[in-house]
Each structure stands twice: as structure tokens, then as C-alpha cells.
Amino acid sequence: MKLTSKGRYAVMALVDLARFDNISPVSLRDISLRQGISLDYLEQIFSKLRKNQIVQSVRGTQGGYVLNKKAKEIKLTNIFDAVDEKVKTVQCKKESKKGCNGKLTKCVTHNLWDDLDKHINNFFEQKSLEDLVKDNSEKRI
């Protein structure tokens, strides 16, 4: 099990954005430089974040992105959902009455993955962007 860079970058970029977007829109170029993430890749990520109403874009010179909601209202769940960073556990065909892998019974671990899903998503639902920004600024000297 692993977290991919896409999810990690999305969070890093949004924390960056949350810090600076009250002054003026933040350009991806700036985020790219500060966070060390490829500009082209950031564009892909922000395209998804925008489609999911997490950020708003401001076009033209001096343009960039701003958060679409308050940092407090953006949970990690929302971010991960937006960039398709999902907790995939059970690959069983849920549609089929026969259950997992065409077997007659549910695979013995079916419920386990459901529980795990809940457990992880619970964590993601607790944490907001604001929490992360605070965590980070506290540790600054």
C-alpha cells in the first residue's frame, strides 16, 4: 500500500496556496519553485482541483489560483478525491451477487477492507488544510 506523489503534491501545493492566496492569486510557477514540483505536472493536478471546486483560477497576467473555500473547510478527503488518490482495497465485483472473484461466498476478508476504508477515511475527514498550515507555521523559527 502506498501514497502516490500526486496526492502528496496536491497537499503540498494547497498548503502553499493557503499561505499566500490572501495577498493575491498564486501562480503555479511560484508553487513549482517553492515546492520543487514540475510545472507541467502541477497543471494536471490543478486542473483536477479546479474541476472539483477546491480552487478557483484567475487567468491572465498576475493570475494564478486561489482557494475556493476556507482552509478550514477543505478536508484531506476532498483533496484526495479530487486527484483520484483513493484508498482502493476490495477489488471484488460488488455488482455480482456471487461476490468476490465469482465465488459463491464473499471472500473471507471482504469486511476487513471495508473497515479499513472507514478507518483511513476517518483520518482524512478529520484533517483540514488549516490544520496543516498551523502545524507548519508553529514549527517555523
Place this chain on the structure above:
Amino acid sequence: MKLTSKGRYAVMALVDLARFDNISPVSLRDISLRQGISLDYLEQIFSKLRKNQIVQSVRGTQGGYVLNKKAKEIKLTNIFDAVDEKVKTVQCKKESKKGCNGKLTKCVTHNLWDDLDKHINNFFEQKSLEDLVKDNSEKRI
């Protein structure tokens, strides 16, 4: 983020084993048939489980595998560790004092992944093989 088949299969196979190994060693062939997992793949998985002292092998005719500890004492953590199903979150170079991606400061989300690690591992440490076997037999008719 996802759970791979290897971890899923390992758990499925061990639950199967826990059910039947008090009668006699369980052959991989039987597990393969009951759980619908390729025999060759099971062999890879059990090789790792054996090296990590989770199961014992019994060679020869009527041979197979038995659990090396009581089902209660085998936690999911142990199983996932054995088959290299790890929760990978931070890919930052921990050795370097410079921290994540060669930046001067820790990447803003560094602590987040640490927390997530703990949260998930906490779940895995709670659940034992016995829990899974019980869960499953209760739901049988």
C-alpha cells in the same frame, strides 16, 4: 493509495489456513482451489510467510502448511510486513539533514504522513487472524 493483491491474498490464505490447520496440514493446492488464487503465486507468498515465521511447512505427501503461532497472536501487521505490503507514505530522503527533495525545509506535509502511518498501523495491530476467522464464521448460515 491502494492495497495490492499480494496482501489481500496473504490474508485470505491465512484465514483459510487458520480454519483447517488443526485437523492436518493444509496444502497450497487446497487453498488455491478454495480461494481462487493461482498456485504458483501462493507459493511465492508462502515462501515469505515461512521466512517470517508465520507458518511452518510440512513436506511430503499429506504435507502442507500450519500456523506457527496461535491465530490470536498473528496480527495483520505481521502478515503485511511479511509479504512486503507496506504503508509507504513519505518518499523524502530521511537521511539527509536537508530533508525532503533536497529542500532546506521539511516538505510541509512531512508530519502528516507520519501521523497517517501511525493511524493505519494502529488498525493493523489491533486485528488478529482470530478476529477475522470469528467475523467470518458468525456470518455463515
Place this chain on the structure above:
DNA sequence: ATAAACCTGACTAAAATAGTCAAGTATCAT
């Protein structure tokens, strides 16, 4: 007008995954 910055889609190298395949070795039942 022109440069900054967003926007889109197609493409690709590298890594991970989910196996397969081949060639053993050990041991029990007869």
C-alpha cells in the same frame, strides 16, 4: 501587442504488480 499564466490532450519512460514457468528437493504411502 505581448508576455504571463492558465488550459488541454496526447505521449512516454520507468517502476510496480500479478502473475507464469521451469526445475528442482523432501517425504509419505504403498
Place this chain on the structure above:
DNA sequence: ATGATACTTGACTATTTTAGTCAGGTTTAT
């Protein structure tokens, strides 16, 4: 003893996912 069963090991491979790159736009402040 000998054959069948079942464990053991290591190499190989097709597919998928990841983590980007690349090329071409469009919008708008100045």
C-alpha cells in the same frame, strides 16, 4: 524402492500504474 504429492527457488514476462514531459493552445492585465 518408487511414485505421487507437495514444498522450494529463481528467473522470466505481460500488463498496469505512475510520474512525469511535450506541444499546442486560450485568456487577460499592462
